[in-house]
Amino acid sequence: MSAESATLAGRAAAEAQMRDRCIVTGAAASVWDEDAGTYTPGAPVVVYDGPCKLQTRNVIVNEADAGDREVAVVRWEVHLPVFGSEAVTKGHVVTMTACALDAAVVGQVLTVQGPHFGSAKTARRIPVEAVV
Secondary structure (H helix, E strand, O other), X not given: OOHHHHHHHHHHHHHHOOOEEEEEEEXXXXXXXXXXXXXXXXXXXXXXXXXXXXEEEEEEEEEEEEOOEEEEEEEEEEEXXXXXXXXXOOOOEEEEEEOOOOHHXXXXXXXXXXXXXXXXXXXXXXXXXXXX
């Protein structure tokens, strides 16, 4: 088996485990409102919509102060298929839309902390975090 065929077989196996669904959005360009004299944020742009897997790995919880309340920043990984998720990058927002095995996942909103890519990866393992 060649390295390429092994990678492709690994991707098929990884994608078979992606039983959840998510939408990843990025900010659209702001639009100048001449009447108001300000910029209006554009509607979010969908950069990925499809299967995924929310995975904990070395869960990190950081306590922080947000004004008058204490919050926790929790880090996970969202696994996406390699093909079709190339545009996902830091600052994008992941919204979990379906999860067959844990209803608490649905509706979770996570912020992408950085990209994940490589020549022989079986999935994109995108670092994400949420403030809870």
